[in-house]
Amino acid sequence: MNKLRTLIVDDEPLALKLLRVKLEKIQSIEIVGECKNGREAIAATLDLAPDIIFLDIQMPGLNGFDVVKGLQSDILPLIVFTTAYEQYALDAFDVHAVDYILKPIDDERIIRAVQRAQERLDGVDGQDNKPRILGAIDSINQTENPKQAVNKMLPGMLSSNVQVEKKVVIKDRDEITILKQSEIEWIDAAGDYVCLHAQGQTHIKRSTLKELLAELDENIFKRVHRSTIVNLNFIDKVIPHTKGEFFLLLGEFEKIKVSRNYKDAIKHFLLGE
Template identity: 70%
Template sequence: MTKLKAIIVDDEPLALKLLRSKLNKFAELDIIAECKNGREAIQATMDLAPDILFLDIQMPGIDGFGVIKKLQTDVVPMVVFTTAFEQYALDAFDVHAVDYILKPIDEEHIQRAVNRALNRFARGENNDNKTNIIGAIDSINERENASLRFPLSSDHSDDQAGSSGSNVERKVVIKDRDDITLLKQSEIEWVDAAGDYVCLHSEGVTHIKRSTLKSLLEELDPTIFKRVHRSTIVNLNFIQKVIPHTKGEFFLKLGEYDQVKVSRNYRDVIKSFLTDM
């Protein structure tokens, strides 16, 4: 019998207890950890490599969406969100094949979510979890901001970021419906790819941009930005610690909380960086 390793996350103790009692009825699930906030969820996912994450969305600090944004694409397991969102948000989840359980706990949705997870796991369809979730988040944001949107001139925004004057710091343009953010490259700590999107992490905030990792890498300063995984770029200036892992891999600690994995194919990049210091 297939048995999925599960982590459950909720900031409310009673909600966590109720969810555990409901999920314990499924012999196919093995709950390996319980977390009461986003930071614990990130660390537990990195340490325990679960098959599935039952994740509350509305939490103080790092919410459920923030947990997914801060995890590398290759370590994001299947995710079932527990939520009290409006119907339009649930529609976005359905379109992007992201499962959810309605609050107050909905028995029918629990059964559906577990069945879907087991089927996807059996078919090996659990490799694009972050891509699907980022797509759903983007759809939700688009719906929420639709009434505020106005036409953006891509030429105008690109000119701001593309200035090549010696006194102008290089920036990355991020268009978010009615806003344009010019993010300084020197402040970008690391970047993770999720399909047609990239997640840029800077000063505790994750910015989502429509772009491939390859295209973005061409924009970034090659002297400080290096690829350390097929889906990850890091800013060398933010590396605080190198932590050995298994099978020739290791983790990089970036800032106070973020941690990314370096794959064997890219470990020479970091070794060269450490040798040159």
């Protein structure tokens, strides 16, 4: 049995040390890296390609949910959240089959999480973990609020003004965010959700990629993977990868994988066609 390449992430040094000590006792685990914040976790995932991440949720800056939203579905490892979250959040995790370890960390729970991870990697179930996590996040964010009735009216009111720049409307709890399409850097699809990355933030929208594509400007948004779209205006560098694939660098931190099936879109862009 191949060992699970494991990344552990926690902003508390003592919690990080405790988790490392407990995981080192499990023969099927190989710890390949440790991170103390979300930004480091995203970078380490891209560089180390771990099989599984033990990821703290509550961290300053980018939290655990932000890390998941910030990674492409196609390269996202299995995630086990380590959390002291309230029970309603844990119920959401259970409903969407997302694994977690409740703090203080328990040896038995860690072993169960590792066993589940191995089972998913051995089967076909490990390929769609991002939609599950986004489903749990969406469930956690759902609240009953009187403003919801007003929110349902706003998208239609906004879209009726044909003079304004093209935008994407995102409803989140009792708020509505309106993103200019020109500010969206890339989009990652996961099941019935899409993650829109703009100006250092990631927004979840309940929508399929096909539905969103109908709204986007086809001149600047190109699909580069089966579930990933990029805004060509934000590409800073193209790095060749293996088997005809590429990596796109968007700004300082974003690194997007281009599959060989969609490389022609980037080729035409580089040639100015």
